Amino acid sequence: MNMQHQVILSLGTNQGNRLKNIVSCIDGLHNEIGTIIRVSKLYESPSWGFESDNFYNCAVVMHTHKTAHQILEECLLLEESLGRIRQDAQVYQARIIDIDMIAIDEEIIASEKLTVPHPEMQNRLFVLLPMKDLNLDWRHPILQKYLHELLVLSEDKSNCKLVQKLEIPIDKIKLNHFNYIAIEGNIGAGKTTLTNKLAEDFNAKTVLERFADNPFLPKFYEDQNRYAFPLEMSFLADRYQQISDDLAQFDLFKDFIVADYHIFKSLIFAKVTLAEDEFRLYKTMFDIIYKEMPKPDLYIYLYQSTERLLVNIKERGRPYEQEIPAEYLEKINSGYLDYIKSKSDLNVLIIDVTDRDFQNNQKDYIFILNEIQNKISN
Template structure:
């Protein structure tokens, strides 16, 4: 297994990506890179009226994520380890849930050009969860712009994420069932995850903690 320089934590809205990324960065003394999603001026309107604001929201995210990933690759030359709470490929997953056919054609033209310049992470950690748990997490953190997220939208997004990562092969991949763990507040749960992450492997590895 090659040395890991970049770990990306992925998963659907509300699964705990940023929380785990913060913990990992501290544990391995790596540089933390967080997605700048709150800078998107269309996000709140998108959750209120997805059809009207989908294209503007997605293009803003695409450009923002692209330039942040380019900066991340420059950082990678000087830092041993980087932990991020997203990967560039997530943009297409969100686009699939929101854009109509014509919008998707234009979106893909831009995304495919950008993607050629992006290096995949060395390790992707995909946090899986069911929709009910995700909805609970979203409600408990109380972000104003997320209050209009509905179950159907989240379910569609969750399914797209699951399908994507079941066939993902661009990096080493660790899939974690996070339904029955609390790595933020439970030290034993966190230790389980850290032990799995620290164990070298190649390809895809599944971790389903005991209930």
């Protein structure tokens, strides 16, 4: 899965309740467009390039899979919903809200509608000072200078005054309350997608299942009876080794660990794929290993209907998965739900994501974050 873009936006307002405008804009960006992971302090400065009331300005960092032009279009719609009325685009105006895209990663974009990095950013103290608060390792891809160098070189000497701190929306979700989160679900449910998004947004270490390296997996889908036992044994050994190693290696730079599987999935899949005598032998091995494994502080199960799973599997296009029958997926779903019911000591959160696209629809992702926070609160 591709990593999310890091987008830097500059927000400004000099009409109405300026603080409320900024806060409403940050919330709108976070809930509708992309995840706001950092917010600068709020500054007040004179209008730039024309005579008008003083502006409030801040900068934010947003994570999203959307393209720069998609972000631009959605920001324009957000401005409009917050009350901005655009007139002559060639003339600076007082405005209730202004969202400028300063940068997206270290890309260079020059189109009819969008120029990135913003061509005036290095000349504007009300952009540079808030960006400094974001503590980014970002270099201007054209000027080849870091932010502290741009500040030194800037000729803008306007009076840019600190007003106050601002809240970061994502800080309301206390995921670092846990040390170890496991995300589970059926084939094609979106486990890895959600794991990577949470890790990028919340500074977590990932433990991702190494299914692509298993030589028995393509063979299993061609001849299940012959390859089911070696497949399940190899998965069990690999999952045990990976989780043991990764959870033992504490990362000083990450807040917690999030995995896209829990080792108990080995038993769920084995029960579906193995003959009865093979499963008895397998379970004996599994029980020995399972006693030694750390248990997740939070176990999230992503439920999706069989119909949606089949669509997802087709769209991601792995050749060896294309012939998976619906009956097999239904057995796996039942296995997971039976397991969850039997584990009273496991902190479980089931989220139905059948009609949700949490990679491309920010509202769906926020729904999942809120479900997790509700679980934490309760």
